[in-house]
Amino acid sequence: MEPIIDRIRTKAEQLLNAKVDEIRKVENVPNNTVYKLWARNKPYIFKIYKQRNWPEDRKLLFVNRQLNEQQIGCAAIIEFDRNDPHFHTGYVLEACLPGKTADQIVFNEQTGLAFYEKLARLVSRIHKIPIPNFGYIGGGIAGYPSLVDFVSDEFDERAKNLINKRLFDTTSLLEIKNMVTDQLRLCDGHPSVLCHGDLTTKNVIIDEQGELTLIDWDDAMSYNWIADLSRMTYWMKFKYTADENKRYRACFMEHYTTDCRKSDFYQFENLFHVWIGLDFLNYYANRPQYEDTMRFFKETVKQLNRKQDR
Structure with a gap:
């Protein structure tokens, strides 16, 4: 198994407090590296950013909060982190929406x-x-x-x-x-x-x-x-x-x-x-x-x- 898969599994299980059953890489994604994973029969997206400074820190959490306040649908963000030593360019873990x-x-x-x-x-x-x-x-x-x-x-x-x-x-x-x-x-x-x-x-x-x-x-x-x-x-x-x-x-x-x-x-x-x-x-x-x-x-x-x- 690839080391990156192990790191994603460990991090996701820690954040979700649940066993990750499956992880698949999403192909043909420009700029960033994206994986889809399943835990407790629910799908999630784990995105590893290519750049350390894009998207800028705090933006996604701010936008998510604004959309929720206006009752506009969006994917729930579980974690956005730019300080994890295993993902030095940053990552986001969010719910994968149905459809x-x-x-x-x-x-x-x-x-x-x-x-x-x-x-x-x-x-x-x-x-x-x-x-x-x-x-x-x-x-x-x-x-x-x-x-x-x-x-x-x-x-x-x-x-x-x-x-x-x-x-x-x-x-x-x-x-x-x-x-x-x-x-x-x-x-x-x-x-x-x-x-x-x-x-x-x-x-x-x-x-x-x-x-x-x-x-x-x-x-x-x-x-x-x-x-x-x-x-x-x-x-x-x-x-x-x-x-x-x-x-x-x-x-x-x-x-x-x-x-x-x-x-x-x-x-x-x-x-x-x-x-x-x-x-x-x-x-x-x-x-x-x-x-x-x-x-x-x-x-x-x-x-x-x-x-x-x-």
């Missing part, structure tokens, strides 16, 4: 629309949870007074990585940054709220009754609501056909509710797609997906240019 992730289900037009209607209602509730300031949440108070300040710093970090990989030059990225920050100031009025950060079908559990629960809050941030939805619609561009994307996007926006002007989403979505695109270009560098990602990035920058020229 399937939505990416395992093949939707037809009717079931796909029903899914995005339910998802819109769920995300609307989550975006009602305020977070002081913008950026990394940590224990509950983010560190930037405005989204512009946060995006500006993040842009520099993403740009530096792209320049080091010789994918962009400094001048062109500075021009893009100036356009992004100039236009981002126009949506400064939108409040900072809890954002999931990765609204994709792999992070939505559907139970037997058809109810939805969001999982994997590692990427949760304090943004405005437009940023979170733009991250979702960016992913949808690559996931669905043009017709499917149009239908599902329209359905989601029809059932999403906010106290802000919903029309602002259509005004600023492309702006956020530019910023999000930089992140994906870094992630997909030297991978097959890079060309399509770059093609879409260039389209979004052109749209941003046209808006800047008006």
Whole structure:
């Protein structure tokens, strides 16, 4: 038996005060190492983090507490620990929710629309949870007074990585940054709220009754609501056909509710797609997906240019 399995078993049995009957590695999980285990006929997830500083300490417990206070379904966290000598990058042990992730289900037009209607209602509730300031949440108070300040710093970090990989030059990225920050100031009025950060079908559990629960809050941030939805619609561009994307996007926006002007989403979505695109270009560098990602990035920058020229 692998030493890591022994360590997981020992730790889980200590935390659950129960014998662990089975442990299986979950395959095809990017970034972190994930195992599913069973104790007293109940399933649990044991995730070992790749990075010592991500997700930031205290965030998952804070988010879990906020969701519970608002009676929004989530996986119960048994333990989050960054100080265990056997798991020096940290781990989380949490309950494994019943059901399937939505990416395992093949939707037809009717079931796909029903899914995005339910998802819109769920995300609307989550975006009602305020977070002081913008950026990394940590224990509950983010560190930037405005989204512009946060995006500006993040842009520099993403740009530096792209320049080091010789994918962009400094001048062109500075021009893009100036356009992004100039236009981002126009949506400064939108409040900072809890954002999931990765609204994709792999992070939505559907139970037997058809109810939805969001999982994997590692990427949760304090943004405005437009940023979170733009991250979702960016992913949808690559996931669905043009017709499917149009239908599902329209359905989601029809059932999403906010106290802000919903029309602002259509005004600023492309702006956020530019910023999000930089992140994906870094992630997909030297991978097959890079060309399509770059093609879409260039389209979004052109749209941003046209808006800047008006």
